[in-house]
Amino acid sequence: MQFEGAYLEDGKGWSIWDTFTxxxxxxxxxxxxxxxxxxxxxxxxxxxxxxxxxxxxQDLRLAKRLHAKNFRFSVAWTRIFPKGDGPVNQAGLDYYSKMVDTILELGMVPAVTLYHWDLPEELQRRFGGWNSREIVPIFANYSATVFNALGDRVIYWTTINEPKTFCWEGYGTGMHAPGIRDPMQVANCSMNVLYAHAAAVKQFRKIVPGGKISMNLNAEWSVPFDSNSEQDQEAAQRKQDFEVGVYADPVYFGQFPDSVRARVPYLPEIPDDLARDLAGSFDYFALNQYTSSYAKYSDGSDSALGRCDYDVTHTGKDGLILGEQGDSGWLYSLPWGFRKVLNYVNDRYKPAEISITENGFNVKGESFMTLDEITHDTQRVKYFQEYIRNAVEAAVYDNVPISNYHAWALMDNFEWTDGYSKHFGVCYTNFTTQERILKASARYLANTFAPAK
Structure with a gap:
């Protein structure tokens, strides 16, 4: 959706984001x-x-020019099954197969995500999409189809990208497709994501022996609003529980975090059979990390999932913002928060490896800049410099097992409800001519990851 376009070409079906837009x-x-x-x-x-x-x-060759070692892409479900299930669209499988071959020919390692929010519209209409358990066998069948088509050449996989985002924003706040506002549906979505992931991994173990699979989880670092307040310290941990723990704790510990279960009575317990299926289903921890925020105790405050008893802010007790603000209201650069998150994931879940699958920044006001100003994106360069340095320090000094790093994103793209108003690309995209122009951040990354001489 964000990159591909060609929304109805070669047999592709209609997704909830096609409807939304x-x-x-x-x-x-x-x-x-x-x-x-x-x-x-x-x-x-x-x-x-x-x-x-x-x-x-040409875009893959561009990534190679920038010394990318890995290339992550997402499969559009509706290119494989236009209606979510039923007959396979062979043209869709052939497209991704050719892409994998090109990635390998260029000497890069492909990393494939099966679901990046573009649910087939037909499944949303038939039974409510991720709100219904009916999605689980359908997702497992879709996953198995892609595993069979690409599993002989792809080692790194993720089933689902950022369930917190699409469950909370799609079924809770209504800010993303399918645009529903219902905390119960957020809970149902979260449960069904876990069932679907477990079912897909069962297929993966049979079809791709030796492959590695996970789920992309996004995590902010949560800073206590008042570092001397025990209530704010607990609120910061609770924010981690609600945003990361709901999806990671069932995999590693077999149950939702206690703080979440105590506040969201309609979130079911993880049954024993699901806990068994989830155990060992993350071969690595796939981490999307951009920003950090303050968490402040607030009795009765709600999240999209339900009562959470914390508020989120980016302004501290001193009235100053937490780091440099990006162009998105939620995005603040706090490099040391990246190191904190990496250590938190490592200490809590003890994964064999952590793959940083997304990390990036959008420069404030870039939509209103001249091309010369856009391509001299010093704020984005600074962000990457400081975040990468903190990742290196986490690996070297803290023994965090970081295996690879993916910057978001290769080029400016369609940023969901923000449309073309926000820009994460290290390459400028002219959406009329489709020309790509390197920004300073692209050159910085190319130099940083160039082979040692």
């Missing part, structure tokens, strides 16, 4: 993509995005 304001929450980024000549919306579907050979 093509019929602005018609989802239950009434939320729309920024500026109704529909397929006009001016905006060329998510139906086109970066046109990666057609331009992937």
């Amino acid at each position: 093509n019929f602005p304001g018609q989802c239950p929450s009434g939320v729309m993509v920024h500026e109704n980024a529909t397929d006009t000549i001016r905006l060329r919306k998510g139906n086109v995005a970066c046109d990666f579907y057609h331009l992937y050979p």
